[in-house]
Amino acid sequence: MTELIQRESLGPVTRLTLNMPQSLNALSDAMLAALSDTFATLAEDRTTRVVILRGAGKAFCAGHDLKEMQAARQAPDKGAAYFLDLFTRCGAVMQAIPALPQPVIAEVHGIATAAGCQLVASCDMAVAAEGTRLGVNGVNIGLFCSTPMVALSRNVPAKVAFEMLTTGEFIDATRAREVGLVNRVVPHADLSEATLALAQTVAAKLSAAVKIGKRAFYDQIGLDLADAYAHTAAVMQENMLWRDTAEGIQAFIEKRAPDWAER
Secondary structure (H helix, E strand, C coil), rough: CCCEEEEEEEEEEEEEECCCHHHHHHHHCCHHHHHHHHHHHCCCCCCCCEEEEEEECCCCECCHHHHHHHHHHHCCCCHHHHHHHHHHHHHHHHHHHHCCCCCCEEEEEEEEEEEHHHHHHCCEEEEECCCCCECCHHHHCCCHHHHHHHHHHCCCHHHHHHHHHHHCCCCHHHHHHCCCCCCCCHHHHHHHHHHHHHHHHHHHHHHHHHHHHHHHHHHHHHCCCHHHHHHHHHHHHHCCCCCHHHHHHHHCCCCCCCCCCCC
């Protein structure tokens, strides 16, 4: 039986590989279930500090499994219950990524389309190979990418998102970096190494500080300015009272490496 998601431990970094290359790693029912279970496990993992998410084969992820979706039309309700359940389940998987305590970095190559692009946008950071194409192109087959739009519109400017959604046109990795959908673009041969280097840089920081910071990052985004400052002031107060934070500041003052009890 094919392992839908391959998990590899690289010290404090866990690398997940979507492993259905024959379907371009489509988000089938089975793949969504596997992602949900994997993220639930990672949420309780105290050894993983950073997660990398990538795809096997020629592509990162081609979105939903259209053959499964078409098959659901055979139900008496023409698939209505299945479709709502599918998009709800997919939305829950996407929301699990920012809810994870660890930063998640998408390692993107080939194509990331529709819900695959949504997956990139849902990750905290993304590194893309040169030549990668990203798009929310459901409109080309008569299905507007409304759920991918949620993540996309929280990554890129509104007019860029709307153009991508209504034209169905792909953008390349360079354009994706320009508009904020990916952080870095590297030669394809360097993709895994560059993504791992970024992950290791983050993993070397005080893990508890990164975790509290990630949670605060997403909490404050939906608040108005005054509430955002009030919330983050309380978070920084909590952070400042930690033993390791006091040690980190003192080490900086004394120009030495911090002696952290826990990284």
